[in-house]
Structures are given as C-alpha cells and as structure tokens.
Amino acid sequence: NAGVTQTPKFQVLKTGQSMTLQCAQDMNHNSMYWYRQDPGMGLRLIYYSASEGTTDKGEVPNGYNVSRLNKREFSLRLESAAPSQTSVYFCASIQNSNQPQHFGDGTRLSIL
Amino acid sequence: GEDVEQSLFLSVREGDSSVINCTYTDSSSTYLYWYKQEPGAGLQLLTYIFSNMDMKQDQRLTVLLNKKDKHLSLRIADTQTGDSAIYFCAESRGGGYNKLIFGAGTRLAVHP
Numbered sequence: 001n002a003g004v005t006q007t008p009k010f011q012v013l014k015t016g017q018s019m020t021l022q023c024a025q026d027m028n029h030n031s032m033y034w035y036r037q038d039p040g041m042g043l044r045l046i047y048y049s050a051s052e053g054t055t056d057k058g059e060v061p062n063g064y065n066v067s068r069l070n071k072r073e074f075s076l077r078l079e080s081a082a083p084s085q086t087s088v089y090f091c092a093s094i095q096n097s098n099q100p101q102h103f104g105d106g107t108r109l110s111i112l
Numbered sequence: 113g114e115d116v117e118q119s120l121f122l123s124v125r126e127g128d129s130s131v132i133n134c135t136y137t138d139s140s141s142t143y144l145y146w147y148k149q150e151p152g153a154g155l156q157l158l159t160y161i162f163s164n165m166d167m168k169q170d171q172r173l174t175v176l177l178n179k180k181d182k183h184l185s186l187r188i189a190d191t192q193t194g195d196s197a198i199y200f201c202a203e204s205r206g207g208g209y210n211k212l213i214f215g216a217g218t219r220l221a222v223h224p
Binding site (some may be wrong): 002040041042044045048058074090092100101102103104105106 | 116120139143147153154155156157159201202211212213214215216217
C-alpha cells in the first residue's frame with residue numbers, strides 16, 4: 001500500500017510565486033491534515049479536513065489555502081510565497097478520531 | 113507545540129536503555145503518541161497509549177503515563193544505532209477531528 005503520498009518531494013520557489021502541494025491517500029480515510037515543520041519546533045497544523053467537503057483552519061493558516069478535492073486528495077496552495085514559508089510540509093490522514101494519524105514523507109519547500 | 117515539552121537531545125551508548133520524556137498540559141487528552149522521524153523522512157508512528165492506561169509495552173518499547181503529573185515517557189530497551197532519530201511526543205486534543213499537538217522533538221544519538 002502506498003499510504004499517504006505527497007508531491008513534489010522538493011521545490012524551490014521565488015518570493016511571490018504560487019505553488020500547490022499535492023497529497024493523496026489510498027486508505028479510504030475520512031480526515032486529512034496539513035502540517036509544517038520548522039527547525040527546533042514540532043509540527044504545527046495549518047489546515048485540516050474532517051471529512052470530504054469540509055475544511056477548517058488550524059494553528060497557522062495565514063498565507064495558505066486548501067482544497068479537499070475528493071475523499072482521497074487534499075491540496076495545499078501558497079498563492080504568493082514568502083521566505084517565512086520555507087519549511088517541510090507534511091500531509092496526514094486518519095480513518096476516525098480514535099485512530100493515529102498516518103503521515104506522508106513530506107515536501108521540502110524553499111522560498112528565496 | 114509550546115504546550116508539549118520535550119528535552120531536545122539525548123545521547124546513549126549502544127545496548128543501553130534510552131528514556132525520552134515528555135510533559136503535556138491538557139488533562140482531557142484522550143491519546144498520547146510517540147512518533148519517530150529519521151533524516152529526510154516523514155513521521156512513523158511508534159506507539160500510542162490511551163489516557164486511562166498507565167503503561168503499554170510493545171517489544172523493546174515501554175510507554176509510561178503519569179496522568180497526575182501529565183508526564184509521558186518512552187523507554188527503548190537495548191538501544192541500537194538504527195534507533196538514532198528524532199522522537200516526537202504528541203497529545204490528542206480530540207474534538208472529533210483528532211487535533212494533535214506536537215512537542216519539538218528529542219534527537220536521540222546512539223554511539224558505540
């Protein structure tokens with residue numbers, strides 16, 4: 001099983017460019033999440049989707065938008081990238097609230 | 113992740129036991145998790161414990177939970193070089209979508 005797949009794995013952007021990070025899961029999970037990981041910090045929740053058709057803000061949503069395209073896919077968009085958004089982005093999913101989250105391998109994003 | 117605290121670094125000799133500690137703040141957390149992150153990879157779920165348990169053992173891993181002190185620990189017996197990684201503690205805030213609050217991570221270095 002592929003689990004949670006993120007694309008791309010690496011990306012370099014210039015300030016002001018836009019970018020969409022893709023995430024897909026093949027486990028028929030209901031909820032999906034986007035986190036960012038910065039050095040010396042744990043993961044911080046950007047946005048989540050409790051179920052298909054719904055999205056909600058997490059701790060650090062500013063500068064991001066999301067789309068829950070269908071049950072499998074949850075994308076994260078940076079409309080106008082800023083150097084402060086240089087980070088490693090992780091997507092995760094769960095079947096229901098009593099289950100642990102499954103993580104993708106991350107997208108390493110650098111903004112110059 | 114400021115509500116979940118971990119020491120940032122631990123160094124142990126191969127074959128010894130490692131104990132990674134974590135304190136959390138929300139007494140209503142339902143689940144507490146330990147994730148492992150190897151360099152350049154995503155987060156791998158190691159184990160988790162339900163809040164009404166005191167201890168959980170899984171092969172070389174032992175999780176101890178002290179709800180009164182809001183203290184969680186992960187003991188790795190017979191630590192191997194392959195255990196070198198960053199270990200994240202996370203608490204589940206529930207709310208129906210399993211929001212996770214992560215600590216900053218403990219980097220475990222295993223030396224011969």
